[in-house]
Amino acid sequence: MNSREKILASVKKNKPTLTELPEINFPLKDENLLEKFSNIAASSGSLVVPVQSHKEIKAILENKFAIKDKRVFSSVKGLEDIQDGSQDGLPHSFHDLEMAIIESQLAVAENGALWIQDDNLLQRVIPFISQHLSIVVSQEDIVENMHEAYKRIGDAKYGYGVFIGGPSKTADIEQSLVLGAHGARSLTVFVVNTH
């Protein structure tokens, strides 16, 4: 008997009587989702910027992050011209990335997080290796909580996905919060409302 068989046999022998799975049913609260999202994202260290066009995004990035002279990656439709440097795809080649702007189709109000799938990314490492990160999301894509988020995700066949809830951080040194541990030093969320 190999380990697999040993372990499964032991589990089968020792497991208790079958119990039922609960139904997940939490009523929605009908709140102002943009407001809730913005407040919680801000308290997690993110900067939330409501905008009405991609032109606004470009202007803000150029002013706040001085991206004209730095290496930038963008996978946002309508913001391709911000990119600089080769985008040839090897993950290590992005080591000098200063700013990455990516799209999200799902944001969660209760925790200020945004869902990114590998089809939003050229390389999975991009949101982490970049010094700064910006995410563009539509206001109508903000849902109330994680249950709603997973309903939206459904059975999507991604290879990799991640909820990003703020800039990289740590409090491992005497509980002092420091932003920019190993991932991005900042997260700017552009919430687009075209109405």
Added chain:
Amino acid sequence: MTNKHAALSQKFNEDEPRVNWHDKTLWFVRQKRDKAANTIPEWEDLREMASQIKFNVLSNLDNYLEEFELNAKANGVIVHWAADGEEHNKIIHSILKKHGISQMVKSKSMLSEECHMNEYLQKNGIEVIDSDLGERIVQLAEEPPSHIVMPSIHKKKEEIGMIFHKHLGSAEGESDPQVLTEIARHHLREVFLTRKLAFTGVNFAVAETGEIVVCTNEGNADMGVHLADVHIASMGIEKIIPQRKHLGVFLRLLARSATGQPITTYSSHFKKPRDGKEMHIVLVDNGRSRQLGREDFRNSLKCIRCAACFNTCPVYRRSGGHSYHTAIAGPIGSILAPNINMREYADLPFASTLCGSCSNVCPVKINIHEQLYKWRQTLVKEGHISASKKTGMYLMNSVLSSAKMLKVSGKMGRFMMRLAPFIVNNPLNKWYRQRDMPEAPKESFKEWYEHNKKKHE
């Protein structure tokens, strides 16, 4: 046999100001947890839901494990099974050897601590670098982590500064957390960019899809994995959850219980390796299926390793993680460890006041304090108790089960305490060490009642 936890905590308590600082720091984290929990009106329902999901998992674990393996394999993941820590370490080593790799970058895995993986690999010529900042600090200090979420919570920033000065070239006397973190960022970035194999733990493994979820605040798991050619993720078999949607329940509970955050910065769902790369998942038993068979203790397997129980436990706060001499300390560790080795960890269930605060904060409703009590009974039955404690308990039993004996010894005790207090107020009395003995009343309650009853009749 010596009570190891008692002896180790005594040492820890030699520095009272430090203990006060440690206590305060951890209680602060408990308070953050409370604040976060109070923002969710349905918090108690969520706990109940998580508990029921985990009960279902334990009652159907073999089927979920097979389902998980099937789906992970369909995603192109290589699945291994390890009966114990030794086998786990050998599997990791064999993957490294197969690829001719001798340097590994690691993100936090308490399971790897349990299996003593780092030591095993290092003995076999593999360099292992822990990338979680807290873990890197204790690795450089050559100590085990003292907390499963905040590994170097026991270290002051000046001490960390000295460690970084010695190993990473920071300026002598530098203790600013911002500066030290920046130094660690540069040092570990070099490591991420050069290591070909990344090892991670697993917070949740989804049977329905074969994907695993790793939660970090630093982004170190992702930096390691997305730059490596090979990803190895190790997990205890109890980390399974049935469906992807159940992640909603657990991700709402985990960070709030652990640090008071609404969610960790990154909740990474690894399903398939990158094109042309390799991903391995190692399923580890190491005593878990045995614990599953213990009716009184199987619910300890519901644990999602948030450490909320550590942060609230008065004993943990004032004795520190190293007093538990095991990979996972605190209340949950005290009900998991005796299953691994009863003799070695017999002291742990006794390192408790049974206040029940742990059970109260546990996001998956493990009845930790009840299990601590039940383990005491099991350990005594198995003979893992010191002779002096055994004698003491027999004596107490004979006094407390006889009304006459209780009356006589009570009267004698009160008499002695009033007339010759030095008999109890001395270093031989363990209870006198950090507290004053109470003032002995003139009469027992029974005597007072008899006396006053007559008065009012």
